[in-house]
Amino acid sequence: MRSLLVIVHRWAGLFIAAFLFVAGLTGAVISWDHELDEWLNPDLFEAKLGGPPLPPLELVARFEAANPQARVTYFPLSYEPGKTAGLFIQPRVNPATGRLFELNYNQAYLEPATGEVRGKRYWGQISLDRRDILPFLYKLHYSMHVPDFLGFDGWGIWLMGIVGIVWMFDCFVGLWLTFPQSKRGATSAIAISSPHREKSWLSRWAPAWRIKKNASAYRMNFDVHRAFGLWTWLFLLILAFTSISMNLGDEVVRPALSKVFSLTPDVGESRTPAPIDKPISPQLSFASVLNIAAAEAAKRSWQEPLGSTFYNQQTGIYSVSFFEAGEEHGSGGMEPKTLYFDGKTGVMLGDSIPWAGTAADIFMQLQFPLHSGRIAGLPGRILLSLMGLVVAVLSLTGIVIWFKKRLVRLKRIEHGNAAVGATGAGYVHVLTPGSYRFIGSLGDENALRLRLSELGEKAALLSITRGALPLGRIALLSGESSFLFVVAIIVGVRRMLYRGGRLSMGTGMLFRSVGTVLFSRNFWQAGMLDASYYVRHVRLRVMRAKG
Known part of the structure; x- marks a missing residue:
């Protein structure tokens, strides 16, 4: 069994190593993506003009009037003092060709007081420019920038979800391989007569948790790989599972969870997403949906103000979130209260309320807070940054172990063949x-x-x-x-x-x-x-x- 698990660990590790090395390093950085993005791009995020802000809908209307090829799909409904208003943009369909207009940006940052555009960028594009580096790293982390094709933009997300599945399985395999091997054969008469007691299983497992001092480079590398994996095993398992939940939530985790537990169906679960090049145009305006949302929130006696709104062009669903300005991540990374509406009829399709619903609902809500460390506040984010570095180290040391052992195997073959000579004997x-x-x-x-x-x-x-x-x-x-x-x-x-x-x-x-x-x-x-x-x-x- 052990030899089989060694082979499984080797090839599973080699499959996921490169992906996890990149994901680990990028994860260590994007734990602070908002802070770093604002520090690198003050021209995008800091408002320069004073005065009372324009109503959000008027701000959007001015931008779309100046950019008729663009549709605003996300915008904030309240502004942080001294900050610009960040909008997400998608191209409209060209009525002459039936195809999407080509835009070189999907984000725009506006002065709240005047609607003046402070800057634009394409979130997620492959670029190391200071404006693009944080979105580039963020998208690299969860999709490896696998390009869109066949009208679908989730191939990279699926890939990293599969990597997460292999990673989670390999966590258990790797843990098993650290256990001490069972002793074979009967105890000899000498061993029976020995005054020394046989070491317990835990005593024999203890060296796996330590890094041997003054060891060779290879032994040090091996000990780092094994000890780091043991000390951080639970966190590695959490990261692996939450990556599956966020990348393959609708495809794998939610269907599996609903077989065992009571799970509220996702709002868009019953809808087939439209191709990215054939978006669904809304029949209701943002203004109409916001009026319906405000009335529904009043019925529920929600105290939080309107925070932001988003229209999903692939499912035709509006979402309206409620939070104070700057609190879009809610408490501990949980999503804020959100209502969902049909883009054609305005009928409310459902809601999402943090820490509410069935046990399975709350479990799914916790996936991002756990993965990002935000559930534990600042200490959790620091821990997750360190865990990103640990994941990268484990990936690199694992490759070194495999490469070293492969060299040894090849040398043994060459040595054995050289001993036989060139006679062809066999x-x-x-x-x-x-x-x-x-x-x-x-x-x-x-x-x-x-x-x-x-x-x-x-x-x-x-x-x-x-x-x-x-x-x-x-x-x-x-x-x-x-x-x-x-x-x-x-x-x-x-x-x-x-x-x-x-x-x-x-x-x-x-x-x-x-x-x-x-x-x-x-x-x-x-x-x-x-x-x-x-x-x-x-x-x-x-x-x-x-x-």
């Missing part, structure tokens, strides 16, 4: 239903041909070795022609191995391709065992066909 064993026996050497082709034909269909697996090291295994097919083919492969292996057993990558790839085609001819009828042929860089795997 050994062939055959696994039959009742035995595993030596049948000849690579240099004795005639004897091999004879012995293979004598074994007939009983031979299931052929193993080739040079020196003390296995070079590979080849599954045998039934039928005389199959045995002759295997002999031909053996001869080819012997001739292609030269001076230390090196095999050119090009020749190896050709050999693997040809072998795969020929083996697959009788694959389902042969009932082959799981086997592999390995010559340095090339591995041909043949899976057993049951039945």
Whole structure:
């Protein structure tokens, strides 16, 4: 079991390492995205003109009148003192072509007193300019900037959600591998008579939590990987799960959770999102929706003022949030009170109230506060920044461990082949239903041909070795022609191995391709065992066909 888990941990880690390295470093930065963005771009966020602010709807109307190709989809309904009003913009459909207008921005920052545009930018574009660096890092964190195609803009989000699933599973695998191995065999008489008591399981596990001093660079790297993973394991698991919830919430987490617990359906759950190039135009204006929202909030005796509003062009749903200016993240990172309305009829579709609903509803509300650390305030954000660095360190040290072990394996193969020399000598064993026996050497082709034909269909697996090291295994097919083919492969292996057993990558790839085609001819009828042929860089795997 342990050897299998080592392989799982190795390949799962290699799959997610690069993604988590980037996500960890960017996560450490974007824990402070608002503060850093405002520090880098005071020209966008700081208002320069005094005077009473314009009503939000008038501010939006002035901007859209000056930019008829743009539609404002988000804007604040109250302003922080000394701050600009940040709007989110989407292109309208060109009536002449039926396609979206091309805009080089999706955010605009306006002076609240006059509506003057202080600046524009395209949130999330790939750019290291000071105006774009924080949005670039934020989008990189959760989507790796995978481009939109086929009318869908969530491929990168899905990718990072899959990475989160593998990461969460690998958390448990990695934890298991830190446990001390169980002792095999019976206790010897010497051990029984020893005055020293056998160490407890916890005592044997304790070294995994420590970093050995004055160790080699490789051992230090290994200890950092293992100890950091243990000390921060719970936080790593939380980050992994919350990343799944936020990237694959509607696709995976909510459906799974609703099977076990009572979960209020999401407002847009029953709607199929429109393609990004074919947005749904609202039939009700922002003004109408805000009037309906204000009346509904008054019925509920909500004390919070109107905070912001957003129109989702893919689902045709308005959302209106209620909070004091500057408190859009609510308490502990929880979303503020929000009402949802149909963009065509104005019918209220639902609400979202922090810390309200079923246990499953509150659990889903907690995903962003947990992932961002905001649930614990300033200390939580500091902790999450440090955890981002830990994730990057674990990814890097894991790659170093794999690379070092791979070099060792390759050196062992070269050393074993060099010990045999360039004579082409090798050994062939055959696994039959009742035995595993030596049948000849690579240099004795005639004897091999004879012995293979004598074994007939009983031979299931052929193993080739040079020196003390296995070079590979080849599954045998039934039928005389199959045995002759295997002999031909053996001869080819012997001739292609030269001076230390090196095999050119090009020749190896050709050999693997040809072998795969020929083996697959009788694959389902042969009932082959799981086997592999390995010559340095090339591995041909043949899976057993049951039945």
